[in-house]
Amino acid sequence: MxxxxxxxxxxxxxxxxxxxxxxxxxxxxxxxxxxxxxxxxxxxxxxxxxxxxxxxxxxxxxxxxxxxxxxxxxxxxxxxxxxxxxxxxxxxKMPIRDLLVAIAIFTNGAKGHSALHLARDLCCQYKTAFVLAHKLREALGAETETRHAMGEVEIDGAYFGGYVKPANWKVDRVDRRFTKNQNGKRRVVVIMRERGGRTLPFVVRHEVDSIPTLQDRIKPGSTVHADEARSWDALTYAGLGLMRINHQEAYSDGDACTNQAESFFSRIRRAEIGMHHHIAGPYLADYAHEMAWREDARRIDNGQQFLLIGLAALIHPPSKRWKGYWQRAKRKEAA
Known part of the structure; x- marks a missing residue:
């Protein structure tokens, strides 16, 4: 490696x-x-x-x-x-050479590339760069949305978004860990990562809400590795082999560990903190799919990555979500 x-x-x-x-x-x-x-x-x-x-x-x-x-x-x-x-x-409307340059810039971002940087690199409007980057993310994530995991599969969840700024005066501050003091925008990315295979993320509101999807998308006979969270207890009755690791005691116990799942979360967290800053809300799944693809392609040279991203975009049909994105308010009024 x-x-x-x-x-x-x-x-x-x-x-x-x-x-x-x-x-x-x-x-x-x-x-x-x-x-x-x-x-x-x-x-x-x-x-x-x-x-x-x-x-x-x-x-x-x-x-x-x-x-x-x-x-x-x-x-x-x-x-x-x-x-x-x-x-x-x-x-x-963008020239073909500029599209290729945009794909090359997007490819070379090891932790992603922000729309503001892309707009400056291409000398185009922020709106143009924002939609273009999200079109590429949609193309990269299209294949993984229905793909099933099999074999040795690590699962884990991590929460993103929903930041509540602390009050200025200490006496006015509240414990933001309690649900009553949160804003309800927090979402969890749940990851299914095959050992030696693909990384498959999806987004739910609470970690326990992921159980039906995990039961449906992990093939029977697979061995699931999970941490000590009680959310994963239901998988014991789903016909799956379940190995648990208590992170309060160790990171791994023989073969039982979720280190590869944690590696994915490290990448997406670095992208959130250092590059995009805000990746929650309706776009969280898009960023998760991008980071999953980057994690899987981390040992491929950037020339091949460039071709793979370009091919993914060129075999994907026009996006119903991003085509005319900035005119969506007018479309709703017309409807």
Whole structure:
């Protein structure tokens, strides 16, 4: 799991610090001319045909290429389409090269990349960068929402959001740990992490509310590792092998531990504190899916990550949630 450094003594080196982790730079993408960027975009979307267009309507590979515009006409169904038709970038206004630069910047954020930073890097409005980043997060999390966990599975939960600012004067302060003194916005991210497999998060209001989802999405015969929280007691009767570790006594006890689940929470907590600051509310699941993907891809070089994120966005249909996001108030009035 560790790459060997290039030093004369061949000392061990963390993968992220090694040259093997660096296969792409934002400068490389920014230096592409318009035609090179377009060919790369086509190559990512239609990687199975080495960049040759495939009709998104009927799947036919026989198409007419228009000389004056970058669109195609299918010979079978006679419908026109472009490289972004039917994808997350459908109806985009941003140039293709800028989209590629945005994906490269998003990729290189080990703990995520804030919308404000992305807006400055692309010299675009904050609203544009905000929606673009969330479209990428949605594409990354689309596969994991219905995926099942199996084998050795670690589960755990961590609460996010719902911050209540303490009063200025000490005499006016209350114990914010009590429910009556909270604002009700706090949510818990529950993680199912396969040992040697995928990281699958979801969001619920309380930790105990996750039991039905865990019972449904962890395949029978799997061994579940959990901490001492009473929320997980119900899994004993779900046909799952349950191993418990009491964190008040130790972090691990033989094979029983939730260290990999805790590793995920460390990543998302670092993203919350150091990068995004506020990730709760309706967007918490999006950030959780992004951090789960980054945790799973942490040993993949950034060149491959760039291609995987681009492919995820280009095979994902237009987002019902983020398409026209800033006009949602007008849509509600019209409805």
């Amino acid at each position: 560790h790459a060997t450094g290039k030093g004369g003594k061949g000392e061990g080196q963390h993968f992220l610090l090694s040259a093997a982790a660096r296969r792409l730079s934002v400068a490389q993408v920014a230096r592409l001319d318009d035609e090179e960027a377009y060919r790369l975009f086509c190559g990512i979307r239609w990687c199975a045909t080495e960049g040759d267009p495939v009709c998104p309507h009927c799947g036919c590979i026989a198409v007419y290429k228009h000389a004056k515009r970058r669109i195609f006409t299918c010979k079978a169904c006679l419908k026109q389409f472009s490289v972004t038709s039917g994808t997350m970038f459908h109806g985009r």
